[in-house]
Amino acid sequence: MEKYLINPNQKISHINKDIYGHFAEHLGRCIYEGIYVGEDSKIPNINGMRCDVVNALKDMGIPVLRWPGGCFADEYHWKDGIGPKEDRKKMVNTNWGGVVEDNSFGTHEYFELCSQLGCDTYINGNVGSGTVGEMNEWVEYMTFDGVSPMAQLRKKNGREKPWKIKYFGVGNESWGCGGNMDPEFYGCLYKQYNTFVRDYNSDAKIKRIACGPNVDDYHWMREVMDKVKHKAQGISLHYYTIPGDTWENKGSATEFSKNDYYKTIARAYRIEELINNHIAVMDSINPQKWVQLIVDEWGTWYDVEPGTNPGFLYQQNTMRDAMVAALTLNVFNKHSDRIMMANIAQTVNVLQAMILTDAEKMVLTPTYYVFKMYKDHQENTLLGSYITSDTIDSKEAGRAFPQLIESASIDDAGIIYATVANTSADTASEIKCQIADTKVKSVYAQIISGDIYDKNDFDKDELVNICEFHDFEITDDGFTAKIPPCSVVKFVIE
Numbered sequence: 001m002e003k004y005l006i007n008p009n010q011k012i013s014h015i016n017k018d019i020y021g022h023f024a025e026h027l028g029r030c031i032y033e034g035i036y037v038g039e040d041s042k043i044p045n046i047n048g049m050r051c052d053v054v055n056a057l058k059d060m061g062i063p064v065l066r067w068p069g070g071c072f073a074d075e076y077h078w079k080d081g082i083g084p085k086e087d088r089k090k091m092v093n094t095n096w097g098g099v100v101e102d103n104s105f106g107t108h109e110y111f112e113l114c115s116q117l118g119c120d121t122y123i124n125g126n127v128g129s130g131t132v133g134e135m136n137e138w139v140e141y142m143t144f145d146g147v148s149p150m151a152q153l154r155k156k157n158g159r160e161k162p163w164k165i166k167y168f169g170v171g172n173e174s175w176g177c178g179g180n181m182d183p184e185f186y187g188c189l190y191k192q193y194n195t196f197v198r199d200y201n202s203d204a205k206i207k208r209i210a211c212g213p214n215v216d217d218y219h220w221m222r223e224v225m226d227k228v229k230h231k232a233q234g235i236s237l238h239y240y241t242i243p244g245d246t247w248e249n250k251g252s253a254t255e256f257s258k259n260d261y262y263k264t265i266a267r268a269y270r271i272e273e274l275i276n277n278h279i280a281v282m283d284s285i286n287p288q289k290w291v292q293l294i295v296d297e298w299g300t301w302y303d304v305e306p307g308t309n310p311g312f313l314y315q316q317n318t319m320r321d322a323m324v325a326a327l328t329l330n331v332f333n334k335h336s337d338r339i340m341m342a343n344i345a346q347t348v349n350v351l352q353a354m355i356l357t358d359a360e361k362m363v364l365t366p367t368y369y370v371f372k373m374y375k376d377h378q379e380n381t382l383l384g385s386y387i388t389s390d391t392i393d394s395k396e397a398g399r400a401f402p403q404l405i406e407s408a409s410i411d412d413a414g415i416i417y418a419t420v421a422n423t424s425a426d427t428a429s430e431i432k433c434q435i436a437d438t439k440v441k442s443v444y445a446q447i448i449s450g451d452i453y454d455k456n457d458f459d460k461d462e463l464v465n466i467c468e469f470h471d472f473e474i475t476d477d478g479f480t481a482k483i484p485p486c487s488v489v490k491f492v493i494e
């Protein structure tokens with residue numbers, strides 16, 4: 001029997017709701033078809049946004065949405081996406097399939113979407129191929145309330161009042177698709193561009209995000225942190241879980257062996273090591289901790305579904321993805337003292353999506369249900385907690401990881417939420433949970449579980465969902481439970 005200790009006296013950090021954030025790029029069928037179908041579509045919509053998708057994302061508790069990219073952000077010229085749709089410039093989406101981008105979804109549509117979702121905004125600016133003036137004018141267009149050329153233009157386009165930008169990214173992957181820069185160069189450029197990201201609203205200052213490293217590029221983190229530490233509130237890390245050993249052969253989303261499953265989990269769990277190491281570098285340069293870590297691209301990345309456009313990054317989603325999401329979100333919770341936001345890639349029809357669509361049909365993925373289950377952690381306080389666990393060794397990945405990965409938080413009413421992921425493909429785990437200085441009155445639990453291959457698909461009954469979980473017994477100071485293999489269980493304790 002494994003021991004699970006939760007200490008409500010040890011209140012560690014605030015879990016920013018934006019850790020549960022999302023990312024929607026002009027990539028494949030994420031924005032177009034997946035979210036935005038246009039007002040004339042037969043698919044029920046409000047101002048062009050699909051009602052089914054918007055309602056599902058609201059129900060899941062989407063707190064913030066990053067847009068317009070990704071690599072697309074560094075080729076995006078915002079003025080092409082405002083004004084009458086028929087006059088908007090068409091462009092080629094060079095990064096993603098070479099398709100025509102008609103710019104019918106632009107700045108106004110993005111804010112309309114966020115308003116329908118009730119979520120905060122995260123805009124990624126163009127450093128790679130845009131000018132300082134262009135970025136300056138975009139921020140003026142979006143946020144200035146006085147008399148100015150850009151504020152007038154916004155009003156002419158039908159929006160009187162400015163919008164609020166919560167986060168603004170100064171470039172994306174500037175080490176790669178965003179310009180192939182060296183960190184020293186990007187750090188200087190960040191300072192220049194950032195100077196012109198003006199705060200027009202002193203009550204709602206924009207949180208600026210510098211482009212951080214890819215995976216384990218600690219040199220990038222060190223150099224950029226050194227340059228931006230006085231001028232950024234966040235620095236971003238990108239880490240994708242790829243089961244294959246090359247980008248040409250990443251592996252299938254649905255056809256995989258048990259070893260592939262463990263390799264995927266082992267690689268996903270690497271996020272813990274990356275976060276610890278990057279935070280150590282950040283702290284060595286900025287011990288005052290002014291700059292927070294942002295993980296604004298993460299998730300699984302497989303070969304595209306057979307027969308689909310390779311540039312569209314469309315992949316299915318199984319219980320394997322649910323386990324990746326559950327363990328990653330537990331790790332993020334545990335580091336909520338330094339992680340301000342994270343954005344899984346991407347919301348609809350791209351990579352580890354929450355939702356898949358096929359014309360008017362919609363499927364909610366196993367990953368969607370993990371986010372929905374975990375939404376109770378948003379804005380809670382992380383508690384000290386520890387679980388004993390067997391270790392699973394993935395020889396293929398050359399890495400080991402715990403069978404049980406958990407986190408626990410408490411809300412303002414004193415209710416404790418504990419989420420426990422059992423990453424074993426076939427072995428249940430019995431746990432005995434003890435909660436310090438607490439007389440437990442009630443426990444309610446939910447589970448997402450299945451075979452590692454289980455998925456939800458179009459025209460089939462939904463296989464993966466959140467169900468009530470009853471395989472536990474309340475004790476004086478906690479509970480005992482048997483956690484099934486390949487499952488994530490949430491305990492709600494009063």
Ligand code: AHR
Pocket residue numbers: 025069070071072172173297345346351
């Ligand atoms: O999410 C897909 C792509 O992955 C993004 O556009 C880019 O930033 C990253 O390389």
